[in-house]
Amino acid sequence: MKLEKLYDLYEEGKVPKRLYWELARERLVPLLEVQQILRKNPYCKSIEIREDGIVLKTQDIALFFDMAQNICRAETILIGTEGEEIGFMSRFIPAGAVIFDIGANVGRVSLGLAKAHEDAQVYAFEPVADTFRGLEKNLRLNGREAQIEAYHMGFYSESGDLKFFVPAANEAASLRPVTDTYYFKEGEQGQGERKERLDEVICPVDTLDRFVAAQGIERLDFIKCDTEGAEKMVFAGGARVFSELRPVVYTEMLRKHAARFDYHPNEIIEMFKGWGYACYTSEAERLVPFEKMDEATVETNFFFLHGKKHRQLLAKYGG
Numbered sequence: 001m002k003l004e005k006l007y008d009l010y011e012e013g014k015v016p017k018r019l020y021w022e023l024a025r026e027r028l029v030p031l032l033e034v035q036q037i038l039r040k041n042p043y044c045k046s047i048e049i050r051e052d053g054i055v056l057k058t059q060d061i062a063l064f065f066d067m068a069q070n071i072c073r074a075e076t077i078l079i080g081t082e083g084e085e086i087g088f089m090s091r092f093i094p095a096g097a098v099i100f101d102i103g104a105n106v107g108r109v110s111l112g113l114a115k116a117h118e119d120a121q122v123y124a125f126e127p128v129a130d131t132f133r134g135l136e137k138n139l140r141l142n143g144r145e146a147q148i149e150a151y152h153m154g155f156y157s158e159s160g161d162l163k164f165f166v167p168a169a170n171e172a173a174s175l176r177p178v179t180d181t182y183y184f185k186e187g188e189q190g191q192g193e194r195k196e197r198l199d200e201v202i203c204p205v206d207t208l209d210r211f212v213a214a215q216g217i218e219r220l221d222f223i224k225c226d227t228e229g230a231e232k233m234v235f236a237g238g239a240r241v242f243s244e245l246r247p248v249v250y251t252e253m254l255r256k257h258a259a260r261f262d263y264h265p266n267e268i269i270e271m272f273k274g275w276g277y278a279c280y281t282s283e284a285e286r287l288v289p290f291e292k293m294d295e296a297t298v299e300t301n302f303f304f305l306h307g308k309k310h311r312q313l314l315a316k317y318g319g
Contacts, residue, residue, distance in 0.1 A: 003027040034078075041080050055141065060086075061111040062141050066134055073106050085250075085301065086112035088285050089224070092248045092303070092313055093117055097221040100247070101125065102155055102234060106134040107148070109224050114147050122147060127154030127203035128166055156205040157233040166199045208238030212245070220245040229257030232268050242275040248313070249277070249304040255293065265293045277304045286318040 003024060010020040038044050048055040054065040056074040063074040076082035090113065093099065097120040101110040104124035114122050124139075126132045132152045139145050156162060212220065220241060227234055231251050235242070242249075249272075253265040269279045269292070280287040280303040290302060305314055 037078060037080075041078065043083075044078050047078075053137075060115045061108070061138075063106065063108065063111075063138055064134065064141060066106070073108050077108070085282060086116065088282055089113065089222070089250055090116045091285075091317065092250075092305075092310075093120065093222050095119060097121070098217065098219050099123065100220065100223045102223060103226040103228070104135055104150070105131055105226075107138040107150075110135075110148050111138065111142055111144060113222075113224075114144050115142075118147075120147070122149070124148050124150045125153055125155065126150070127152065127205065128164060128201065129203070130166075152204065154203060154205045154227065154230075155208055155211070155234045155237060156230060157207065157236040159206045159210055160204075161202045162205050164201050164203045166201055206237075208234065209240045210237075212238075212241055218245075220247045223247045223249045223251075225249065225251040227252075229254070229259075229261050232258065232261065232263050232271070235268060235271060239275075242272070242277070246276075246306040246309040248306075248310060250301065251304070252301055253293065254300055255295075255297075269293070272304045275306070276308060277306050279304055287314065288318070 001023070006015065006020060006023055006027075009015040010017070015023070034047060038046065044056060044058055046057045048057065054067070054074075056063050056065060056078055058077065063077070065074045066072040067075075073082070086109065089109075093113065093116075095117075097117060099110075099113055099117075099120055099122045101107075101113070101122060101124045104110050104126045107124060110122050110124040114120060124135060126135050129152065132150070135150055139148055139150060154162075154164075211217075225231055225234055231253060235249075235251075241247070251268075253268060255265060258265050269290075272279065279290045281290045281299045281301075282288065282303065287303060287305075290299070307314075
């Protein structure tokens with residue numbers, strides 16, 4: 001029986017006080033387990049249970065939990081399975097930077113970079129409406145609405161409205177259905193039957209070149225891109241951005257995601273070569289040249305730096 005139901009039964013006089021104490025204590029003991037995780041995870045500082053939601057506070061930002069999902073970003077950070085190279089990314093971001101967070105999800109990277117660079121202007125793009133509402137909620141929670149401009153849209157090689165496939169875990173929303181059925185699961189684990197769900201929603205997309213021109217953006221210093229496999233098409237829509245503005249790019253590239261879009265990540269590497277860029281991984285906070293992905297590749301996140309524009313960064317960080 002859930003704690004809320006016990007509370008109601010006690011209020012109605014149907015459960016005596018001492019029995020209520022005992023039963024409620026059983027349900028509150030897991031709070032001690034959460035405390036132990038906080039002690040072990042130095043990045044996480046506290047969890048606040050509020051009327052409007054549960055908030056994870058890290059060293060730099062705060063995020064709402066969304067326990068309606070099978071897995072959510074605050075949850076993965078707390079239990080230590082997900083991390084972003086915020087500190088290392090920050091080294092490639094100059095003063096007064098303009099930053100694009102493409103596939104912003106609920107704002108973890110946008111908020112981290114905004115906190116690290118108070119003078120930066122961040123544009124956060126999230127096409128899925130439910131996830132976008134979570135992004136806006138986290139921006140308000142952190143008081144970053146002015147510094148981070150949130151856009152309910154995605155990027156692609158064309159402009160218009162495209163069909164997105166959204167599983168129960170919104171984290172894995174994509175223009176192609178995910179193949180990992182774990183993300184289809186919905187329901188409260190341990191508190192009821194778990195079902196599978198995959199919704200189809202229409203979301204607005206634009207090309208990078210069109211958006212930058214329409215907004216009159218003349219400077220772009222850093223792009224983070226995580227679009228569950230659509231990265232090649234996102235970059236293909238930004239030929240002018242990459243040949244003229246030449247931002248540093250930090251992107252996810254996975255063979256399994258790219259395969260759903262009928263391309264290989266090496267095609268992205270070749271595309272960027274045509275714009276004067278080279279690909280790098282990071283190791284011990286140093287850049288390591290990366291030429292070609294094969295079946296032995298374990299890295300999933302990569303940097304692209306322009307040979308001329310970023311030569312000082314390349315000299316400093318070992319590229």
